Amino acid sequence: MVTYDQFKVNYEGVLARIRQACAQCGRNPASVRLLPVTKTNPVEAAIWAYQSGMRSVAENRVQEAESKRPSAPAELRWELIGHLQSNKAKQALQVFDVMQTVDSAELVVRLGRLAAELGLVREIMLQVNAGDDPAKFGCDLTEAPRLLEAAMAQSALRVTGLMAVAPLSDDPAVAERTFTNLRRCRDTLAASFGVALPELSMGMSGDLESAVAAGSTCLRIGSALYGSRSSA
Ligand SMILES: *Cc1c(COP(=O)(O)O)cnc(C)c1O
Numbered sequence: 001m002v003t004y005d006q007f008k009v010n011y012e013g014v015l016a017r018i019r020q021a022c023a024q025c026g027r028n029p030a031s032v033r034l035l036p037v038t039k040t041n042p043v044e045a046a047i048w049a050y051q052s053g054m055r056s057v058a059e060n061r062v063q064e065a066e067s068k069r070p071s072a073p074a075e076l077r078w079e080l081i082g083h084l085q086s087n088k089a090k091q092a093l094q095v096f097d098v099m100q101t102v103d104s105a106e107l108v109v110r111l112g113r114l115a116a117e118l119g120l121v122r123e124i125m126l127q128v129n130a131g132d133d134p135a136k137f138g139c140d141l142t143e144a145p146r147l148l149e150a151a152m153a154q155s156a157l158r159v160t161g162l163m164a165v166a167p168l169s170d171d172p173a174v175a176e177r178t179f180t181n182l183r184r185c186r187d188t189l190a191a192s193f194g195v196a197l198p199e200l201s202m203g204m205s206g207d208l209e210s211a212v213a214a215g216s217t218c219l220r221i222g223s224a225l226y227g228s229r230s231s232a
Pocket residue numbers: 037039060081082165203204205206220221222223224
């Protein structure tokens with residue numbers, strides 16, 4: 001991981017990129033949340049984010065978040081951005097405040113039942129395979145209405161919006177298309193179900209500009225803040 005001083009420089013750099021991207025498409029920077037991705041890095045990554053004013057961090061594995069969370073500020077919210085197996089659903093509900101990767105009706109029913117049993121209400125996002133990538137998790141675009149319907153039936157879950165990961169590609173048009181698909185999917189669902197679904201979690205270190213242009217409200221940023229994971 002980078003040093004604290006380098007992290008501060010990186011953080012200012014990411015904020016500048018977000019401001020610039022917002023200026024280019026006439027959006028208010030306050031409408032885009034920077035969600036630091038602390039996976040594979042020590043708990044200091046989460047503590048630094050908190051000290052810099054951020055109030056949520058993201059992890060992709062249940063166990064890793066569970067082991068870091070007790071050492072981090074209690075006010076920090078933890079969001080799951082990795083694939084959730086149904087046998088980890090209960091643990092995930094206890095560790096995470098938000099689960100962004102709910103991608104099947106079976107999982108949503110299980111989470112809803114377990115959350116109710118635990119007396120918890122949890123925010124979730126629905127992960128959509130908006131880039132139509134066989135290597136990515138997420139429900140198909142055509143299955144999103146059925147998934148939303150199943151999620152809205154769970155009183156212990158609040159669906160705040162949609163999440164997508166763009167396919168790996170050297171062609172920036174692939175990410176652009178993915179983000180536009182996710183936004184259209186959200187707009188269609190919001191209109192046909194009469195719900196707001198304000199959150200669009202899309203965009204990472206390499207493609208945040210096109211995600212902002214397509215309407216992202218949540219940028220999941222790891223390497224641009226903490227350095228590349230492979231060399232860490
Ligand atoms: C790791 C990860 C990120 C952050 O990726 P960077 O390119 O390091 O910014 C974002 N979203 C998901 C789902 C991830 O797994």
